[in-house]
Amino acid sequence: MGEVIVITSGKGGVGKTTTTANISTGLASMGKKVVMIDTDIGLRNLDVVMGLENRIVYDLVDAIQGNCRLKQALIKDKRFENLSLLPAAQTKDKTAVQPEQMKELCQKLKEEFDYVIVDCPAGIELGFKNATAGADKAIVVTTPEVSAVRDADRIIGLLEAAELRNPTLIVNRLRPSMVKKGDMMDINDMIDILAIELLGVVPEDELIVVSTNKGEPAVLDMHSWAGQAYRNISKRITGEEVPLISLDADSGLVSKIKKFFGFQA
């Protein structure tokens, strides 16, 4: 029996879809059987980030409403045959899916896959309820900004109310040079405030844009810092211990951060 993990944040544009694509691809590259579900009905994105947009025939709503068999709606990845995507519906009504149905769908999928990774839309409405309905675990994504951390705090409260206890945190788009100058909150600040366990830190990285342009997740790019961070996070999800080295604003920060992300200093 597999595990359903929802990637959520409250605020839009902090990196949920990027994280879903990279973690899923990372896990698949480790030989795990993985399926991604894009639950952002009306704002389909994950297909493009994965470079699979030309292969879509059926979508999440089709699968749930029985317009096709579930298998028919799953799109196989180009690179890993053990990785699939269940795309969001682009033109259908947002209320076409209800939490009960998502629960059932996740239940079916985790019988066949090791990991079901659910990309959650922004907000705290029906889309959030759908995405979390079938989840066993939650990963909260934030950036080091007041508005994003505030929304993350709200989401953590809602997850707990929904019995999704002990979510873990990914801090995305961290800029070590700004942290060093005292112009960006550091990891400890955010962990203190949110009081949840840190799963990983992903630096700001131009190669994320390049990889999104190409439809190839950065986790496969050995030159990408963000990719390295996502490789570490994927390993941690499987239970492997990849050390987190704490950041401090003292000297040697850059080398510490390099180690933190898993590079040789």
Added chain:
Amino acid sequence: MDLFSKIMGRQGPSSKNIAKERLRLVLVHDRASISPQILDALKEDMLNVIANYMEIDRRGTEITLNSDEDSVALIASIPVLKMNRSSQNSQRSARY
């Protein structure tokens, strides 16, 4: 940092510290929203404990969560009808 502030030393707190403080304040308020059910349960528990020490007017009790500028306070107004003698005794014995 421009040359002037380099010479003068950094003026005021870093923007990171401003962010932290603003976040702290905003979360104090966000987190202070508590559901009426939970507030009721809290009230029940609190009154039961207090009833061990004094006779109170449960009907006249009011409990609210008050937030102002930078803090949140739980404010309770609980009319006391009678102090229990036993509570005075136990206080005395505790002092002796």
